[in-house]
Amino acid sequence: DTEVTQTPKHLVMGMTNKKSLKCEQHMGHRAMYWYKQKAKKPPELMFVYSYEKLSINESVPSRFSPECPNSSLLNLHLHALQPEDSALYLCASSQLGLAVGELFFGEGSRLTVL
Amino acid sequence: DQQVKQNSPSLSVQEGRISILNCDYTNSMFDYFLWYKKYPAEGPTFLISISSIKDKNEDGRFTVFLNKSAKHLSLHIVPSQPGDSAVYFCAASAGFGNEKLTFGTGTRLTIIP
Numbered sequence: 424d425t426e427v428t429q430t431p432k433h434l435v436m437g438m439t440n441k442k443s444l445k446c447e448q449h450m451g452h453r454a455m456y457w458y459k460q461k462a463k464k465p466p467e468l469m470f471v472y473s474y475e476k477l478s479i480n481e482s483v484p485s486r487f488s489p490e491c492p493n494s495s496l497l498n499l500h501l502h503a504l505q506p507e508d509s510a511l512y513l514c515a516s517s518q519l520g521l522a523v524g525e526l527f528f529g530e531g532s533r534l535t536v537l
Numbered sequence: 538d539q540q541v542k543q544n545s546p547s548l549s550v551q552e553g554r555i556s557i558l559n560c561d562y563t564n565s566m567f568d569y570f571l572w573y574k575k576y577p578a579e580g581p582t583f584l585i586s587i588s589s590i591k592d593k594n595e596d597g598r599f600t601v602f603l604n605k606s607a608k609h610l611s612l613h614i615v616p617s618q619p620g621d622s623a624v625y626f627c628a629a630s631a632g633f634g635n636e637k638l639t640f641g642t643g644t645r646l647t648i649i650p
Contacts, residue, residue: 454636
């Protein structure tokens with residue numbers, strides 16, 4: 424199983440809503456990532472979890488709250504988002520201690536904030 | 538400040554010919570480089586990588602060349618096939634095992650049958 428599964432694929436929410444994006448992998452990877460990608464832009468790193476602990480937060484606003492309940496799951500909790508937060512949110516995973524850069528990406532969750 | 542740049546937003550190549558995608562970087566701390574391929578409605582897929590101790594890495598039809606003095610790398614695809622049509626992202630990290638990847642802006646490659 425070499426898949427990273429993200430749900431939902433599409434999400435529309437208002438600025439006052441609370442929603443969550445979910446990500447799951449069963450490759451035994453111990454690093455999991457959230458990236459944000461706007462149209463015609465490269466993916467931008469948001470968060471990295473290593474061994475279920477938050478290791479990198481790229482100064483992401485607190486309206487985005489990551490959570491790693493276990494080594495296979497990664498959530499991104501969304502609250503009071505702004506329309507400019509509309510983007511494709513990509514989850515990825517990788518092994519640690521080896522070539523970390525070989526990330527396995529999910530298909531992404533396309534978020535629209537109204 | 539874009540530390541990894543792909544100056545060609547798009548490239549069209551005839552099927553069977555060589556495709557050359559270029560990438561420049563500014564951060565001298567980068568020492569591990571990767572190429573990812575992205576089809577529409579899918580996440581990026583890892584293609585090939587190179588560490589700074591090498592100047593060339595080859596995997597089948599794909600070869601990556603690294604010129605550290607010029608801070609430049611390129612991806613060669615030969616022969617190009619229609620299935621290679623995708624957006625290609627160059628990415629870099631500083632320190633082997635560093636979890637942070639910086640991506641370039643991407644080049645859309647179109648292979649003309």
